[in-house]
Amino acid sequence: MNVENLLRETLAEMADEQVPPPPARFLPHRPARRRGAVLAAAAAVVALAAGGTVAVRTLSPEADRPEAPVAARPGPERTHEVTVEEGQRVARLFDDLSRATGEPAESFARAAEDGRALGLPPYAEGGLEGFAHPGTYRFPVSATPTEILAGMVARFRETADGLGLASRRAPRDVVIIASLVQAESPTQADMPKVARVIHNRLARGMRLQLDSTVLYGLGRYRGGVTVGDLKLRSPYNTYRHRGLPPGPVSNPGEAALRAALHPAPGPWLHFVVTDPERGTVEFATTGEEFAELAERARRSG
Structure with a gap:
């Protein structure tokens, strides 16, 4: 077929085609929205996925204007x-x-x-x-x-x-013991043995005789306990009262809580900080051993 005949047939086919219907035939009629409504929609939050992380930004109505400056994003809250x-x-x-x-x-x-x-x-x-x-x-x-x-x-x-x-029989007592362990232990390594002394004394009905509880009752944080302090009638004076004080004397950390729950095995009934500068604490089972440690601590102090 020559070019002239091909052009003639193509024009004939185009003349027979129907004009395609307008898009509105397939879409429900919607009145044109006002500009304000469009801008309100543009102010909605848009989520942008980037590298698996979803970043969220808010579009300002001014963003519809090409000449509008880009607003700075607010920084993190102080x-x-x-x-x-x-x-x-x-x-x-x-x-x-x-x-x-x-x-x-x-x-x-x-x-x-x-x-x-x-x-x-x-x-x-x-x-x-x-x-x-x-x-x-x-x-x-x-x-x-x-x-x-x-x-x-x-x-x-x-x-x-x-x-x-919470599953323990007396969880409050555990927290109280942990607070004592925290207050009395120079280092975390000493905590399980200090906890054992407290458990052993409680099991025998002995007074705990802990300076930390007396100081708590007096509202003091450091320093030695005097003979006069030991006459304190506070329930926190464990030199006068048997058993645990009525509440914790500090906020213990996880290591102290763990030691209160799982004290080291041992027969100790006493402990003495024999070298305060180095934080050395030693343990004793008998009164005689305790007296020796106390004398050593006195000489080092």
Whole structure:
């Protein structure tokens, strides 16, 4: 077929074709939306997948204008950082939190009174001491005292769950013993043996005779205990009263909790810090051995 005949047939076929129907035939009729509605839709949050991570951004109505500058994304919310030391008491914790946040220490003391709001376990009996778990915490500057303290309690409960604490017959006693272990042990390596001394003395009905409990009752943190201090009628004076004190005397860490649950096997009934500078603690089973250690500690002091 020559080119002229091919062109003639092609034009004839085009003349016989029907004009395709407009797209509106297959789409429901929608009135044109106003510009404002379009811009409102453009302000919706759009998720962008990038490398398996979903980044979220918000489109501003100004983005519809080519000449509009790109708005800077807001930076992350500012945070405070606070470290709860192992063995720290809540009274000092409130002071530290006050310095970090600018909130009065009394605000944290009031928040601590609501154990339910803090999420304290039932065996805490509403008291925060012993249940503000040590660690470093970062929280937004907008966090309330209740939210801050609740975060510490949540970390305690996480640790306690990992140790199976709630399944024990007397979980509160475990926390109290752990607080004593924390306060009395120079190092973590000493904790299981210190815990064993406490368990052995309790099993024999002996007074614990721990300086840490007397100091707690006096509201002091360090220093020796005098003969006058031992006359204190506080229930925290374990030189006068048998058994455990009525509550924890510090906030123990995980190592102290673990030692209270799993003390080292041994017959020891006494321990003495024989070299305070080096943090050396030695253990004794008999009164004679204890007297020798005490004399050694006196000479080194």
